[in-house]
Amino acid sequence: MTAISQPAGQSFNRTLSGLVGLAAIVGCGVAGYFLFPDNLALLTRIVAVALLVLSLDLVTGYCGIATLGHAALFGAGAYGAGIAAAHFGVVSPLAMTGIGLAAGAVAGLISGVVLLRAHGLAQLVLSIAVVHLFHEAANKASGWTGGSDGLSGISPDPLLGLFEFDLWGRTVYVYAVVLLVIVFVLLRFVVHSPFGMLCRGIREDKVRVHAMGASVHGAQLRMFVISGAVAGVGGALNAISTQVVGLDSLSFTLSAEALVMLVLGGVGSLYGALIGTVAFMWFEDVVSAANPFHWLTMVGVLLIAVVLFAPRGLYGSAAALLTRGSGRR
Numbered sequence: 001m002t003a004i005s006q007p008a009g010q011s012f013n014r015t016l017s018g019l020v021g022l023a024a025i026v027g028c029g030v031a032g033y034f035l036f037p038d039n040l041a042l043l044t045r046i047v048a049v050a051l052l053v054l055s056l057d058l059v060t061g062y063c064g065i066a067t068l069g070h071a072a073l074f075g076a077g078a079y080g081a082g083i084a085a086a087h088f089g090v091v092s093p094l095a096m097t098g099i100g101l102a103a104g105a106v107a108g109l110i111s112g113v114v115l116l117r118a119h120g121l122a123q124l125v126l127s128i129a130v131v132h133l134f135h136e137a138a139n140k141a142s143g144w145t146g147g148s149d150g151l152s153g154i155s156p157d158p159l160l161g162l163f164e165f166d167l168w169g170r171t172v173y174v175y176a177v178v179l180l181v182i183v184f185v186l187l188r189f190v191v192h193s194p195f196g197m198l199c200r201g202i203r204e205d206k207v208r209v210h211a212m213g214a215s216v217h218g219a220q221l222r223m224f225v226i227s228g229a230v231a232g233v234g235g236a237l238n239a240i241s242t243q244v245v246g247l248d249s250l251s252f253t254l255s256a257e258a259l260v261m262l263v264l265g266g267v268g269s270l271y272g273a274l275i276g277t278v279a280f281m282w283f284e285d286v287v288s289a290a291n292p293f294h295w296l297t298m299v300g301v302l303l304i305a306v307v308l309f310a311p312r313g314l315y316g317s318a319a320a321l322l323t324r325g326s327g328r329r
Contacts, residue, residue, distance in 0.1 A: 051234030077232025104232015266313025
C-alpha cells in the first residue's frame, strides 16, 4: 500500500506545484500589465531573457553541462526570425516564432555536438569559442544580418490578424506572457518525464548511468536541442518586440548575465530561473536609473550577498527553509 500511494502522492504534489506556479506566472503577468503600463517594453524584454535562462537551466541545471555561450542559441532565434521577416517577407508573428524556434534548435544541435566533445574547463572554453564564432559570423554576413548596424526592417503583421503591435507594447507583452506560460508548461512535462529523470541522473553520476546502458551523449544532445528551441523562441520574441536585431543578442556578455541570473535564482529549478531573471533585471533597471555611474558595484554586492548567504539561490534557499520549517512542525 505504501509503495503504491507514495508515487501517487508525489504526482499530486507535483501537479499542485505546477498549477500554483502557473497561476503565479499568469498573476504576475496580469499585474505587470496594469501596474506598469509605461514599462511593458522592459517587461517583454524580461520575458524574452527569462526564456533564455530557462533554456540554460535545462543544460546546466538538469544535465550539469557548464556553458558560457548560450546566447548563441538566443541570437540564432532572433536572427532567424529577423531575416525571415526582413528578407523573405515572413511577417506573421506566429511564423516568426516558429522560425526562431527552428533556428535555435539547429544552433543547439551544433553547439551540443561541439561542446559534448570536451569536459570541465575545456567545455567551458569551447562554449565561449562557440558564441564568439556565432557573433563573428553574424558580423561578417552583413548583407543578411546588417552587421554592426543591426538588422532592421522587421514589421510584424497584427497578431492573428486582429491585434496590432502598438507603440506601447501591449500586444507584444500579452503575446510574451502567453509564450512563457506555454513554454513553462511544456518544460514541466520534460523535466518530470523519464527523460528528465535520466538527465538528472547524468548530472549526478554519468558513469553509473552509462553503466546502466543509457546513452549519456544522446540524452545530453537531445536536451541541447530542446534548450536551443526554447532560447530560439526567446530570441524571436525579442526580434518581434524591438523590431531590430543587433549583435548584442549574440554577445558573451548576455551569456554571462544569463548564467548569473540562473545562479541568483537557483540552478536546477524552472522557478529559480524565472525568479533570478526578474530579480536581476528589475534590480539592474532600478539601480542603474538611481545611480548611472556606480550601479555595477551595487549589482556586484547583491550577487556576493546571495552567494554567501543563499548559496542555493533565492528560490532554492527559500524552498529549503520552508522544507526545514515544515519538517520541524
